[in-house]
Amino acid sequence: MIEASNLTKDYGDKRAVDGLTFTVQPGVVTGFLGPNGSGKSTTMRLILGLDAPKSGDATVNGRHYRDHPAPLHEVGALLEARSVHTGRSAYNHLLALAQTHGIPKRRVNEMIDLVGLHDVAHKRSGQFSLGMGQRLGIAAALIGDPKTVLLDEPVNGLDPEGIHWIRNLLKGLAADGKTVFVSSHLMSEMALTADHLIVIGRGKLIADTSVEDFVAHASQKVVLVRSPDLARLQETLAGPGVSFETAERGALEVLGLTPEQVGDAAAAAGIALHELTPQQASLEEAFMHLTKDELEFGAQLEEVVA
Amino acid sequence: MTAATPAASRVPQLEHTGRVTFPRVLLSEWTKFRSVRSTAWTLAVGILLTVLFPVLFATVTSSHWGQMSPQDRANRSPLDIALAGVNVAQLAIAVLGVLVITAEYSTGSIRSTFTAVPKRLPVLWAKLLDYAVVSFVVMVPAVLISFFASQAILSRHDILQVSFTAPGIARCVIGGALYTTMVGIFALALGAIVRNTAGGIAVFAGIFFVLPPLMFTLPQSWNNAISQYLPSDAGRQIFALQHGQHTLTPLAGGLVFAGYCAAAIVVAAYLLHRRDV
Ligand SMILES: Nc1ncnc2c1ncn2[C@@H]1O[C@H](COP(=O)(O)OP(=O)(O)OP(=O)(O)O)[C@@H](O)[C@H]1O
Numbered sequence: 001m002i003e004a005s006n007l008t009k010d011y012g013d014k015r016a017v018d019g020l021t022f023t024v025q026p027g028v029v030t031g032f033l034g035p036n037g038s039g040k041s042t043t044m045r046l047i048l049g050l051d052a053p054k055s056g057d058a059t060v061n062g063r064h065y066r067d068h069p070a071p072l073h074e075v076g077a078l079l080e081a082r083s084v085h086t087g088r089s090a091y092n093h094l095l096a097l098a099q100t101h102g103i104p105k106r107r108v109n110e111m112i113d114l115v116g117l118h119d120v121a122h123k124r125s126g127q128f129s130l131g132m133g134q135r136l137g138i139a140a141a142l143i144g145d146p147k148t149v150l151l152d153e154p155v156n157g158l159d160p161e162g163i164h165w166i167r168n169l170l171k172g173l174a175a176d177g178k179t180v181f182v183s184s185h186l187m188s189e190m191a192l193t194a195d196h197l198i199v200i201g202r203g204k205l206i207a208d209t210s211v212e213d214f215v216a217h218a219s220q221k222v223v224l225v226r227s228p229d230l231a232r233l234q235e236t237l238a239g240p241g242v243s244f245e246t247a248e249r250g251a252l253e254v255l256g257l258t259p260e261q262v263g264d265a266a267a268a269a270g271i272a273l274h275e276l277t278p279q280q281a282s283l284e285e286a287f288m289h290l291t292k293d294e295l296e297f298g299a300q301l302e303e304v305v306a
Numbered sequence: 307m308t309a310a311t312p313a314a315s316r317v318p319q320l321e322h323t324g325r326v327t328f329p330r331v332l333l334s335e336w337t338k339f340r341s342v343r344s345t346a347w348t349l350a351v352g353i354l355l356t357v358l359f360p361v362l363f364a365t366v367t368s369s370h371w372g373q374m375s376p377q378d379r380a381n382r383s384p385l386d387i388a389l390a391g392v393n394v395a396q397l398a399i400a401v402l403g404v405l406v407i408t409a410e411y412s413t414g415s416i417r418s419t420f421t422a423v424p425k426r427l428p429v430l431w432a433k434l435l436d437y438a439v440v441s442f443v444v445m446v447p448a449v450l451i452s453f454f455a456s457q458a459i460l461s462r463h464d465i466l467q468v469s470f471t472a473p474g475i476a477r478c479v480i481g482g483a484l485y486t487t488m489v490g491i492f493a494l495a496l497g498a499i500v501r502n503t504a505g506g507i508a509v510f511a512g513i514f515f516v517l518p519p520l521m522f523t524l525p526q527s528w529n530n531a532i533s534q535y536l537p538s539d540a541g542r543q544i545f546a547l548q549h550g551q552h553t554l555t556p557l558a559g560g561l562v563f564a565g566y567c568a569a570a571i572v573v574a575a576y577l578l579h580r581r582d583v
Pocket residue numbers: 011014015016034035036037038039040041042043080185
């Protein structure tokens with residue numbers, strides 16, 4: 001279990017994480033979503049004690065990470081930035097990690113086999129491809145058989161087979177009762193892997209919801225409209241939590257309103273509609289809509305989900 | 307390089323549950339130290355320089371002895387010849403000391419290191435201890451070889467022969483190894499403070515190679531009063547046989563240099579504990 005309470009971090013004038021409060025539960029895969037620069041990696045470093053928060057607190061399994069006598073048995077982490085000496089082999093990198101906890105060499109070989117790096121285990125890791133480096137990072141995260149797994153964009157650089165593998169791996173870990181916290185900026189990837197979602201934007205919490213609810217909510221509120229007077233229609237419909245996407249000529253996708261709301265608003269303003277069709281928004285669209293004007297819509301989603 | 311082989315999807319369980327202890331961190335740091343190429347290379351260069359300079363110096367002295375003026379001959383000290391390499395080798399030892407920590411920052415492996423040992427300070431102690439032991443163990447034979455090799459080359463010149471057991475000689479020879487070891491410790495602490503390889507080496511070179519000559523721009527009396535307390539001048543007394551009016555004794559010099567090392571370590575530890583990685 002990971003608990004963050006009011007977590008805040010500044011880098012100079014820049015607020016990277018802004019009052020985040022959330023709990024990551026064991027037994028499920030929790031996706032950690034947000035656009036580039038929204039503070040996902042920073043949050044993960046704060047949880048691991050690599051960076052110190054300006055205020056607030058993060059604990060793992062009830063303690064600050066730093067206070068665990070055997071941290072690798074508590075948390076396994078894959079960080080975004082490369083965390084391996086380029087001149088050292090995968091085997092020696094894992095061995096050095098294992099030795100800090102007295103973990104036997106057998107486990108090092110087990111992990112190398114698990115991630116499929118057997119043939120290159122004794123080569124300098126600086127020669128690894130992006131995906132191989134990622135696999136080594138995953139081996140390092142799992143070496144202590146941790147109760148909690150924290151992975152920052154694990155699919156980054158993996159081939160389709162690797163992505164499929166990590167998806168199953170994460171589900172397997174959750175099924176074993178572990179806490180699994182995985183960041184991504186790909187909503188579609190998370191929809192396939194995660195059970196629960198924590199969404200942030202500009203360092204703030206936008207949504208803390210099950211994937212099911214998110215998907216149900218997302219698909220409710222996209223409406224395709226056709227009208228000779230799209231510009232005026234767009235003006236009329238504009239408001240907090242509403243966004244637009246231009247479809248083909250003369251058509252508009254409205255996100256954040258029901259077909260009823262769109263139709264009534266158009267009638268009230270005397271705008272003719274030639275088409276009004278409820279649509280399935282892609283998850284990616286829903287996610288982009290959600291993070292576009294974070295806060296307003298965030299509040300709205302929580303209402304809907306609650 | 308071939309692509310990764312297919313991977314299994316179930317994580318095997320681990321029966322073992324151990325906690326982080328200092329001996330374990332020490333072993334882990336040792337594994338890291340021995341498993342990069344720069345370690346062996348830099349130590350080899352250190353040994354080579356320590357031995358090569360005295361051998362060359364002794365060979366040239368021996369072959370030119372006939373042509374040398376009495377003045378020049380009087381200026382030749384067998385111990386200076388035997389330890390001529392120490393001043394050069396210290397740079398190799400310092401570079402490796404800096405690298406032991408800064409390479410972790412430049413490659414990012416420091417994040418793995420501090421994830422495994424989040425209390426951080428045991429890592430610094432382990433690196434210092436591992437590196438001190440290694441550099442001492444490597445440098446002792448190097449200075450012994452330098453001493454006996456240069457003596458053998460100079461065997462025709464009775465005036466340049468000294469016994470290892472003569473007063474102060476063994477202290478100076480072993481002192482050469484002790485001095486370089488302390489240089490390594492000092493450099494490692496500098497590296498931990500600066501966290502950048504080029505920066506760490508530059509600061510070290512500044513303190514040991516730029517600061518001392520700079521002192522000569524000061525009025526003579528100031529220079530005499532201050533220079534003896536510089537890390538380089540104080541440290542050098544550990545392997546100097548003669549001591550002038552404006553130099554410290556070997557013990558006092560050694561203690562002053564140890565004080566600088568301790569101060570650098572304290573600053574490094576404080577920053578390591580406080581700063582974001
Ligand atoms: N060490 C640092 N120093 C200064 N600024 C930083 C640092 N780390 C992160 N930031 C800033 O904090 C913000 C959050 O960055 P972070 O890397 O946590 O985002 P992210 O959600 O992981 O993004 P991405 O999806 O691109 O990985 C960004 O604006 C970034 O520029």
